[in-house]
Amino acid sequence: MFDGSGEIRPEFPNLKALQADSTTYTHAYSAANYTDYAVPSMLAGISDVAEQGPDRMQEVRANIGIVPSLASEYSVVMESPLYRFECDTSDCASVGAPADGNFASRMLGFAADTVAIAGRTALARPFSDAFPSLDGKWRDFWSGGDEFGDNAEGNSVGKAIAGLRLAEATAPTAPIFAFWHTIRTHAPWNVDREGKEIYPSRLPIVDDAHMVGSNKAGTYSTPELQSIERRLYANSAIDFDRQLGQLVAELKAIGRYDNTIIVVTADHGAGITVEADRRIGDTLEQRWTEVAHVPLMVKDPNQTEPATVVAPRSTGQIARTVLNAAGATAPANLAVSPDLSKDLPKGPVFATVGGGIMTPWVYQGAPEPDPWRQQDLTPVNSDYPFAIGIDDSLLGTSVPGGWVPVETDSIDAIPGESTQQLVVITRVPGTCDPAITTGLVSSGGVVTGSVLWQSANSNAPDRGWAIVPKAESYQFWCTSG
Incomplete structure (x- = not known):
């Protein structure tokens, strides 16, 4: 999203507009490389996960950090693919204080992967017992798994907006704390520029291929295959920007934008790697650049001018920043890191x-x-x-001389709602020169893109990947030389 100077790239117009009212932290780093460690650490104000130790981190992963300290005064709206709540009766949530004449206990959408409003003032039992420990109420809050299951919803901003509207209608004068955890930019990246699915959100994509263009371990054997995955990654980020624009528009429509603190960040990044896990990176440089380094932009209440902080910061510093803005006190069981205005004693970890x-x-x-x-x-x-590694002038023209049809074992056109089609091809061994890893795709005799073959030393050297405009049939070509 950010270029090397910390400016939002032009592909993300809604983030660009928000940056004009925000402070950009150009060197912000995640606390951990897994969501079920990184997000709880963010909510609990932890900047050094390893220092906490495994026992403490198990406790952190079973609660929701600073949220209980806000729920006594704030309507709390939470939307996350990891959200779980066991209770399904009207006794589990409260709106209003018990001392209020209008106190009512009601169910407000507590369920897996739905918006939840955790109340406004003092919460009645048994709901209050759910904070802050697991205690049989929160069920597997951070156990969504590696990829949150198949077909986890990436277009979830509507649920977050629905939660804001419900909070506004239920307690119009109460402040709101909203936590929108979208997985749109989490693997697998599977949408086009309009946010339509090119292929279903599932992992592995096919047997022995964790991601598009990858081998079983999720690594990439050619630069062109890295490129196809980066383009999918970029599409997901662009669709997040679209959804963010809807959320900001809602805040402006209900008159809450100006006096709201808005924090935009990520739990961690991902490397498009050749040998190592994408959560670690091939090199130390890639680990810090693509995995640890995350976007961080904070619009303070009533902020109208941009600012930039280049000093290193941790996502563990967000919690104290939010508490300060809310005028709230951290729970007694949390040792919350300093806010984003301060340096950490030893820097981000x-x-x-x-x-x-x-x-x-x-x-x-x-x-x-x-x-x-x-x-x-x-x-x-x-x-x-997704035409990669070929002469762009060939697109939309007849297949030129010097190319021969590929003899295929299988062609798998994976269904999706986009006008772009993911096709996974297995060619007959020996059909093409294995040293040449880029070929052509045609439909009706017209070139529509490129097929990208895995390298000869990969786990599937005769498997090719293509994302091309949808058609009734596809033919694949390799050079005759």
Whole structure:
């Protein structure tokens, strides 16, 4: 989303507009490389996950951090694919204080993957017992798994807006705390520029291929396959920007934008890797640039001018910043990190989690070159946005001489709602030169894109990937030489 100087790229107009009223933190880093550690740490104000130890982190992962300290005064709206609540009766949520004549206990949408309003003032039992520990009420709050299951909803802003409207209608004079956790930018990245699914949100994409263009381990054997995944990643971020624009428009429509603190960030990043897990990175440089480094932009109440902070910050500092803005006190069981106006004593610490071990990496100011090429952010030809590694002048023309049809074992056109079609091809071994990893795709004799073959040393050297305009049939070509 940000370029090397900290400016929002032009592909994200709603974020760009919000940046004009916000403080941009150009060197912000996640606390951990897994969502079920990173998001709870963000809510609990933890900047060094490894320092907490495994027992403490298990407790943190079973509660929702600073939210209980806000729920006594704020209507709380939460939308997350990880949200679970066991109770399904009207005794589980309260709106209004018990001392109020209008006190009413009612169910307000507590269910898996739905908006929840946790009340305005003192919460009645048994709902109050759910804060802040698991205690049989919160069920697997942070156990969505690696990828949150198949077909987790990426277009969820409507639910967040519905929660805001319900909170506004239920307690019009109460302040609102809203937590919108979207997975649109989380793998798998599967939408086009309009937010329509190219293929179903599932992992693995096909047997022995974790992501589009990857092998079983989720790594990429050619630069062109890395490029196709980056373009999908960019599409997801662009669709998030669209949804954010809807949310900001809602805040303005109900008159709450000006005096609201808005925090835009991510739990962690992802590397498009060749050898290592995408949550770790191939190199130390990639780990800090693409995995640990996250966007962080904060619009303070009544802020109307942009500001920039270049000093390193941690997502664990967000909680104290929100508490300060709300005039609230941290729960007694939380040692919340300093707010974003302050330096951390030893700088941000990013933890890589694996096999139950949390490995800390202390920020040392490693170089962070911009990994994004302009053609991956905005493809040259919008009609053929996934045409990679071929001469663009071939698109829309007849297949030229020097190309021969590929003999295929299978062609899998995976269904989706987009006008772009993901096709996974298996060719007959020996059909093409395995050293040439880019070919052509045609429909009706006209070139519509490229097929990208996995390398000869990958787990599936005869598997190819293409995303092309939908057609009744597809033919694949490799060079005769």
